[in-house]
Amino acid sequence: MLSLAVTGAGGFLGWHVRVLLRALGWPEPTVLTRADLADPAVVARKIAGVDRVLHLAGVNRGEPADVAAGNVHLAAQLANGLRACPDPPIGVVFANSVQAGNGTPYGDAKATAAGILADTGVPLDDLLLPNLYGEHGRPWYNSAVATFCRVLAEGGQPEVHADREMDLVHVTDAAARLAGVAAGGSWDPAMPALRTGVRDLADQLASYADVYRTGEIPALRDRHDVRLFNTYRSHCFPAHYPLALPTRADARGALVETVKAHGGAGQTFCSTTRPGVTRGEHFHLAKVERFVVLRGSADISLRRVGDTDVVRFPVSGDEPVVIDMPTMWAHNITNTGPDELLTLFWTNELFDPERPDTWPEPVGDEHRVPAGVR
Structure with a gap:
């Protein structure tokens, strides 16, 4: 059982990390807010003696320049706090992206952020995360899954403008990997991915919505089916019940x-x-x-x-x-x-x-x- 400090604790991934720790009975993590990150002395005081810092804070959407600057700035602020800490953590885990270094403002900023954190001298676990999905994701921000689920929950039909293959990982599996939690019945830190196309994903979620509209349970053949269905249900609650x-x-x-x-x-x-x-x-x-x-x-x-x-x-x-x-x-x-x-x-x-x-x-x-x- 590790003591953790977390940036971005109020975001999609951060909330799922805190829920998993709550389930396991781990101590509540130390939360580093964006206001905290602005002051290296505050960061140093809060992280002193913790085992691991999970850097989850980031900017996923917005103007390209703002996305790039935001991700680099947040990493630089955390790095300043790490350097100022007399009793630094054993390691930092960075919620990076498989898009790191891909030539886009977001991808290049994530790669730069990883370099900034690596230069602090604190061991860095640079975790390249694929597309994450799960309960209570923000539509039009966190993932296409969240967007499709919200549209379907409101009675609409998802629109697919460009089909492509992608890997999807459930956010609880990513939370387990970030926190260093061993494999369990409901999570897998190996982060097993679902390989699917955008159109196939939209069709699958639409079929869930059609079946569930009358309260029937769709066929749930594997763990990703269950988790996609649970994600859809999270966008239905509580308005669709009883x-x-x-x-x-x-x-x-x-x-x-x-x-x-x-x-x-x-x-x-x-x-x-x-x-x-x-x-x-x-x-x-x-x-x-x-x-x-x-x-x-x-x-x-x-x-x-x-x-x-x-x-x-x-x-x-x-x-x-x-x-x-x-x-x-x-x-x-x-x-x-x-x-x-x-x-x-x-x-x-x-x-x-x-x-x-x-x-x-x-x-x-x-x-x-x-x-x-x-």
């Missing part, structure tokens, strides 16, 4: 189709919960999980890891609906009625006690937000 379930009833009783999974069964179980009791208080990094209340009434509450807003869904067995838990959101379910609560749970994978992908985290009550409002 998903209504059609009920078929006759004189014998009623039938509700709670899960229709294409290409796989997953695991289904039911539980009862006594009045006033809360279940859950955890989050998942990759697992797809569905809640359906069949009898009684409950509140399902969720909070994105690292945020304070809590989204609450009141649900009842009188009108069964689907609430799917987004990955990296702490969640719970509380029986709010006078009688026993009956809830059906479904996950896309069989439970493995050795690798449960269930990480303790209380939801809390801060800043409750009505479902669909964020």
